Amino acid sequence: MKTADECFICQGLDRAVARSEDGRAVVMPFRDPFFEGHVVVAPATHTDTIDVDPATWSAMGTLIPDAIRGASDEDTAKCYLLALGDVDTGHLHFHVVPKKNGDVSLGQYVFGPEGWNVSR
Ligand SMILES: [Zn+2]
Numbered sequence: 001m002k003t004a005d006e007c008f009i010c011q012g013l014d015r016a017v018a019r020s021e022d023g024r025a026v027v028m029p030f031r032d033p034f035f036e037g038h039v040v041v042a043p044a045t046h047t048d049t050i051d052v053d054p055a056t057w058s059a060m061g062t063l064i065p066d067a068i069r070g071a072s073d074e075d076t077a078k079c080y081l082l083a084l085g086d087v088d089t090g091h092l093h094f095h096v097v098p099k100k101n102g103d104v105s106l107g108q109y110v111f112g113p114e115g116w117n118v119s120r
Pocket of ligand 1: 003007008009010011046047090
């Protein structure tokens with residue numbers, strides 16, 4: 001698990017574009033956006049999934065719809081909401097990834113013709 005000093009969210013909190021009213025959660029641009037407008041919603045302090053308190057879950061739940069609206073415009077076909085935790089373990093975050101009309105679908109990277117697109 002990464003520490004706060006190694007965490008891209010903790011180290012990028014000064015780039016937050018929105019905060020919950022209670023300051024428990026933030027919206028910030030993702031460091032390596034898949035599509036333009038890709039942001040993450042995360043606790044404002046270094047918090048792993050198992051340790052998130054109900055008030056912080058609530059703060060993130062309030063920010064996620066705002067982040068989706070903020071990432072979308074008239075050319076947005078859909079907005080993906082993802083929680084992966086593969087690489088950046090140690091700080092819970094949700095990706096909000098707007099897909100414009102004509103952009104590739106992310107589904108092909110997740111689901112293959114036989115189901116989950118992973119090798120085991
Ligand atoms: Zn962190």
